[in-house]
Amino acid sequence: MTRQAKITEIVEKVSSQPLVVGPDESLFESGVLDSFALTDMVGALEDMFSIRIPDSDLAPRNFESIARIEAYLDTRS
Amino acid sequence: MAYLQAFGAYLPSRIVDNHEIAAATGTDAEYILRASGIEQRRFAAPGESVSSLGICAAKDCLESAGLAARDVGLLLAASSSSERRFPGPASSIGAGLAINGVPAIDLPIASAGSLFGISLAAHLAPAYGNVLVVASEVMSRVVERTPAHRDTAILFGDGAGACLVTAEPGFAEIRDSLLASDGDLAAALRLDLNAPLYMDGRTIILQAARKIPRAITELIERNQTTANQVEVFLMHQANFNLITRVAHALAVPEDRFFLNIQRYGNTSSASLLIAAAEWRQQHAAPIAGPLVFASFGAGLHWGALLAAPPSVGNRL
Numbered sequence: 440m441t442r443q444a445k446i447t448e449i450v451e452k453v454s455s456q457p458l459v460v461g462p463d464e465s466l467f468e469s470g471v472l473d474s475f476a477l478t479d480m481v482g483a484l485e486d487m488f489s490i491r492i493p494d495s496d497l498a499p500r501n502f503e504s505i506a507r508i509e510a511y512l513d514t515r516s
Numbered sequence: 517m518a519y520l521q522a523f524g525a526y527l528p529s530r531i532v533d534n535h536e537i538a539a540a541t542g543t544d545a546e547y548i549l550r551a552s553g554i555e556q557r558r559f560a561a562p563g564e565s566v567s568s569l570g571i572c573a574a575k576d577c578l579e580s581a582g583l584a585a586r587d588v589g590l591l592l593a594a595s596s597s598s599e600r601r602f603p604g605p606a607s608s609i610g611a612g613l614a615i616n617g618v619p620a621i622d623l624p625i626a627s628a629g630s631l632f633g634i635s636l637a638a639h640l641a642p643a644y645g646n647v648l649v650v651a652s653e654v655m656s657r658v659v660e661r662t663p664a665h666r667d668t669a670i671l672f673g674d675g676a677g678a679c680l681v682t683a684e685p686g687f688a689e690i691r692d693s694l695l696a697s698d699g700d701l702a703a704a705l706r707l708d709l710n711a712p713l714y715m716d717g718r719t720i721i722l723q724a725a726r727k728i729p730r731a732i733t734e735l736i737e738r739n740q741t742t743a744n745q746v747e748v749f750l751m752h753q754a755n756f757n758l759i760t761r762v763a764h765a766l767a768v769p770e771d772r773f774f775l776n777i778q779r780y781g782n783t784s785s786a787s788l789l790i791a792a793a794e795w796r797q798q799h800a801a802p803i804a805g806p807l808v809f810a811s812f813g814a815g816l817h818w819g820a821l822l823a824a825p826p827s828v829g830n831r832l
Contacts, residue, residue, distance in 0.1 A: 467718065473551070474721035475757045481722065494726060495700075499718040 445487055446508050453479040462505040477502060484508070490515050518638035519686030520807075520823055521646070523793035524577025524678040526569050527780060528558045532656075537670050542663035548670045553756020557673025557781030559656040566595050567605040569676035570652030571612035573789070577648065577678035578613075580796075585613040588680075589645035591620040592637060594629025594785040596707065596814065597653045598622075609650055619644075626705070627752050627813020629785030630677060634809065635693035635821055637681035645683060651785040652676035660712035668715050671755070673781030677789020687796075688803055688823035694735045695819035696727070705814040724758055724812040729765035731820040732810055739806075739822055743768045747805035750795060752812060753777035753787035762810070784813070 440448075443462065450466065451458050453476045466472040472480060481502060485492055490512075501511040533556045534545035549555060560569060570593060578585055591613075593606035604622030623629045623636075630651035637647035655672035659665065681690070701723065704716040728751070736743060743766040751759055756777055763770045774795045783790060788811055803825050812818035 474718045475725075475761065477718055478722055478725040478761060494723065497719070497722040497726060499716075499722065 442512065443505060443509060446484070446505055449480055449483040449487060450505070453483060462509075465503050466505075467499065467503060484512075488512060488515075517683065518641040518690045519682050519684065519826065520688040520690060521680040521682045521684075521686035522577050522581035523789060523796050524573045524575070524580055525676065525790045525793035526572035526576060527675045527790070528560045528564055528569065530559045530561060531556050532559050532673070534670075537661065540661040541666040541669045543666055543670070551757070552671055552781075553775075553777050554671065554781045555778045557783075558675055560654045560674040564654070566598050566652045566654050567608035567612060569654065569674065570595070570605055570609040570650045570678075573652065573676035573678040573786075574609060574613055574648055574650050576793070577680050581680045583646065583680070585615050587646050588613070588615055588618055588648045590637070590640055590647045591615070591618055592623055592633040592647060592649045593620065594623040594625055594633050594649070594651040595653055596624060596626030596629065596784050597655050597658050598624065599654075605652060609652070625813070625815065625817055626707075626784045627754065627787075628811035628815065628817040628819060630679070630788045631752070631809055631811035631819055631821060632695060632817065634679055634681060634690070635695055635819065637679075638690040638693065641681050641683045647681045649679045649681060649789070650676065651678070651789050653784040653786045655713070655782070655784055658707055658713045665712055667717050668713050671782045672713070673783050675780055675783040675786045675790050677786045677793055679789050679792065685826050687826075688807055689826045691806075691822045691824050692735060692739050693819060693821040694731050696731065696817070698816045701816050702814070704816070721755075721758060723816060724754070724818070725761050725765070727816075727818050728762050728810050728812050728820075731818060732762075732766060732808055735820045735822050736806070736808065741806055741822070745805055746772065746808050747803055748795060748799075749773045749808045749810065750788060750792050751810045753780065753791055754782050754812070
């Protein structure tokens with residue numbers, strides 16, 4: 440499974456809906472993630488990719504779209 | 517050594533349900549309930565103020581403690597919705613209790629103000645005797661109930677709480693507290709001059725969901741306690757969904773967290789003490805295990821406080 444597919448799986452799980460937005464579209468503005476689903480997603484990303492996201496990186500913009508999540512994960516690899 | 521002696525609360529009489537808020541903010545009542553766990557909140561009457569609510573809560577607390585206002589040696593008053601820049605409500609609450617001359621200190625800290633107040637009171641009680649901590653908020657006048665401000669308008673309510681911290685033995689001994697602040701995110705939740713309350717909800721929830729469980733865990737571990745030993749968690753009633761996530765992060769049942777947000781909404785600094793007052797009213801018997809208080813809010817300020825049955829020899 441590709442990294443993007445893993446992220447998509449997480450987003451679908453925490454939002455309880457199939458992901459229909461593109462990788463560059465906002466998961467917030469499209470209504471896919473509310474504040475609490477965002478929190479759940481960050482925890483799931485940590486588990487899935489075996490990383491610990493520091494509080495200083497807990498900025499919503501880092502997780503606004505699939506592309507931004509991938510870019511953030513690039514900084515952690 | 518300091519003790520929790522009693523709590524008190526005051527809620528304005530006007531009940532505002534989700535239908536009324538939904539109509540003003542262009543949403544629906546079910547959405548408000550789903551997003552926050554709130555069913556209704558209270559709004560202060562035109563003649564009520566931060567000080568007047570605080571005075572009522574203080575009197576309720578003193579009555580529960582069986583003490584008179586003249587027995588208070590220090591007053592700490594938390595509020596984020598004071599009607600003026602200065603003086604804050606502390607001295608007015610003191611005047612309303614007819615204890616002019618007793619030092620009254622303002623804590624202009626939203627949400628976590630009462631937790632900071634109890635922690636400071638625990639340190640100051642040996643010097644000042646009975647320390648009355650009051651938290652009072654009229655949030656209905658600082659939020660804008662329009663569709664553009666829906667996410668904050670649905671949350672907040674008005675109310676006041678109080679807590680008496682003493683050097684004399686009370687029903688619980690304050691064992692330890694952990695307080696923290698981080699100004700890098702001060703802009704994420706703020707009340708600017710001549711502007712309605714602003715909250716970047718995503719940032720606040722992300723930070724709170726991480727910092728609250730961590731503060732509680734650090735506090736209880738350094739006191740050789742586990743989350744499962746805690747009798748009750750009394751948290752700032754910010755959002756039902758946040759409280760359940762804290763419970764899950766600590767791996768304790770949700771019902772170990774006292775909840776009244778459904779009836780009062782988020783009353784900022786007052787919510788912790790209103791919750792504590794209602795919990796104590798329902799559980800008047802001597803406590804059997806540790807109590808944990810926890811708050812998070814604008815500043816950012818957050819923390820947790822551990823209280824426990826008084827040590828042998830200091831039991832009431």
